[in-house]
Amino acid sequence: MAQRRAFFSLFILLAVAGVHGDSTMKTMEKFSGYPPESDDAGDLGSLSFSVDNNSLERQIDELAGFSDTSAPSVTRIIYSKNDILARRYIKNLMGISGLSVREDAVGNIFGRWEGSHPELAPVATGSHIDAIPYSGKYDGVVGVLGALEAINALKRSGFQPKRSLDVIMFTSEEPTRFGISCLGSRLMAGDEALAQLLLGTVDSHNISFIEAARSAGYMMGQQELSSVFLDHGSYSSFVELHIEQGPILEEEGLSIGIVTAIAAPASIKVDFEGNGGHAGAVLMPSRNDAGLAAAELALAVEKHVLESGSLDTVGTVGIIELHPGAVNSIPSKSHIEIDTRDIDEERRNAVVEKIHQSAVKISKARGVKLLGFHIVNQDPPALAAESIIAAMSVASKQLNLSSKRMISRAYHDSLFVARISPMGMIFIPCYKGYSHKPEEYASIENISNGVKVLALTLAKLSHS
Numbered sequence: 384m385a386q387r388r389a390f391f392s393l394f395i396l397l398a399v400a401g402v403h404g405d406s407t408m409k410t411m412e413k414f415s416g417y418p419p420e421s422d423d424a425g426d427l428g429s430l431s432f433s434v435d436n437n438s439l440e441r442q443i444d445e446l447a448g449f450s451d452t453s454a455p456s457v458t459r460i461i462y463s464k465n466d467i468l469a470r471r472y473i474k475n476l477m478g479i480s481g482l483s484v485r486e487d488a489v490g491n492i493f494g495r496w497e498g499s500h501p502e503l504a505p506v507a508t509g510s511h512i513d514a515i516p517y518s519g520k521y522d523g524v525v526g527v528l529g530a531l532e533a534i535n536a537l538k539r540s541g542f543q544p545k546r547s548l549d550v551i552m553f554t555s556e557e558p559t560r561f562g563i564s565c566l567g568s569r570l571m572a573g574d575e576a577l578a579q580l581l582l583g584t585v586d587s588h589n590i591s592f593i594e595a596a597r598s599a600g601y602m603m604g605q606q607e608l609s610s611v612f613l614d615h616g617s618y619s620s621f622v623e624l625h626i627e628q629g630p631i632l633e634e635e636g637l638s639i640g641i642v643t644a645i646a647a648p649a650s651i652k653v654d655f656e657g658n659g660g661h662a663g664a665v666l667m668p669s670r671n672d673a674g675l676a677a678a679e680l681a682l683a684v685e686k687h688v689l690e691s692g693s694l695d696t697v698g699t700v701g702i703i704e705l706h707p708g709a710v711n712s713i714p715s716k717s718h719i720e721i722d723t724r725d726i727d728e729e730r731r732n733a734v735v736e737k738i739h740q741s742a743v744k745i746s747k748a749r750g751v752k753l754l755g756f757h758i759v760n761q762d763p764p765a766l767a768a769e770s771i772i773a774a775m776s777v778a779s780k781q782l783n784l785s786s787k788r789m790i791s792r793a794y795h796d797s798l799f800v801a802r803i804s805p806m807g808m809i810f811i812p813c814y815k816g817y818s819h820k821p822e823e824y825a826s827i828e829n830i831s832n833g834v835k836v837l838a839l840t841l842a843k844l845s846h847s
């Protein structure tokens with residue numbers, strides 16, 4: 384009975400979307416029979432719900448414990464022991480939330496709350512829990528644990544979804560071990576070329592992707608990578624909650640960022656080979672230094688990015704490896720990895736092309752071989768769906784939370800889910816915009832606001 388009342392109340396809420404009646408402040412007990420034991424409540428129109436901040440904060444800390452480096456940093460690499468333990472932790476929480484859990488061949492994890500109309504395409508939410516070396520504990524995690532708490536809050540409120548709700552934990556959003564970003568979501572979106580590539584991909588210890596997946600309990604038996612692909616329309620909508628990873632919300636004193644688009648990322652691997660030799664005996668005119676070729680290319684990346692004339696163009700050289708790596712040996716080989724992004728795809732492509740021209744020019748000038756110039760990915764940007772932007776905006780207003788529309792300069796699994804489903808993202812402020820370093824921090828109050836907006840948005844989308 385309680386659930387039926389909540390269900391009809393939601394319809395009223397949807398019918399008067401944007402109208403927020405204070406007189407509808409109902410207690411949680413009235414609808415669900417649960418005492419309001421948590422410390423933060425949000426009014427979902429006629430449907431009251433609360434976020435359990437204490438549990439959520441504890442879970443974020445517990446998950447951070449599954450790390451290859453010690454606190455405050457977090458390092459969690461795909462299919463490592465800590466990644467496997469963290470996955471177990473998430474599956475356990477999904478079970479506690481009463482979700483039915485399934486995993487696909489690469490370990491994307493799905494927890495489903497079945498709706499009253501399971502024949503309709505479900506609504507999904509989620510993010511990743513893997514972490515680059517020495518990063519923080521909120522990137523991605525807020526979108527997985529926060530999604531589970533959004534589901535718990537809706538369940539406690541007595542809300543009944545019409546479309547099923549899926550919480551997804553994506554495998555390896557970070558390009559750590561196999562150099563491929565958003566591995567799970569790219570595959571989910573049906574990337575045939577990636578499925579082919581992964582069959583021959585190895586990590587820096589020469590462990591193949593397939594072997595690593597098997598050691599984590601995936602890709603068993605005759606499982607094919609193509610079994611991960613989902614059809615277009617498998618979901619009616621997808622919403623990801625994430626820390627902003629930039630300073631705007633905090634600087635402007637806003638609670639919620641409503642993402643309208645995700646910038647276009649590209650990543651490139653370059654290898655040079657020179658002659659190497661003795662650091663004392665080989666005179667400067669006789670050298671073909673592969674290390675200096677890499678250094679020169681790194682500076683060229685910065686130059687080309689700045690030449691674009693737009694602050695939206697960025698470029699980073701995050702990896703330079705020299706062989707043999709001895710102080711008294713001229714590098715005979717170098718390996719460099721470049722990340723460049725822009726909200727303007729053509730401008731980003733022009734930078735990639737200029738980097739290529741520079742690599743060719745530098746190799747000629749220095750007499751080193753350009754062994755490889757490999758564009759790992761060169762993705763288009765993605766636009767959020769108007770319908771989801773509207774649902775997130777209305778939800779923020781109904782919750783009396785200040786918000787602004789913004790673009791995401793970081794990439795996310797949403798960039799690829801957008802290929803098969805309408806997509807939207809909710810950002811929350813993080814301290815000074817810090818991310819990908821141990822100082823990353825988001826307050827539980829801000830996280831809780833994001834969870835509330837997510838819960839209300841999911842509730843709306845599930846009945847749309």
Ligand code: GLV
Nearest residue numbers: 557792793794795
């Ligand atoms: C995501 O981790 C990114 O690098 O944008």
Ligand code: MN
Nearest residue numbers: 515522557819
């Ligand atoms: Mn990240």
Ligand code: MN
Nearest residue numbers: 522523556795
């Ligand atoms: Mn992330």
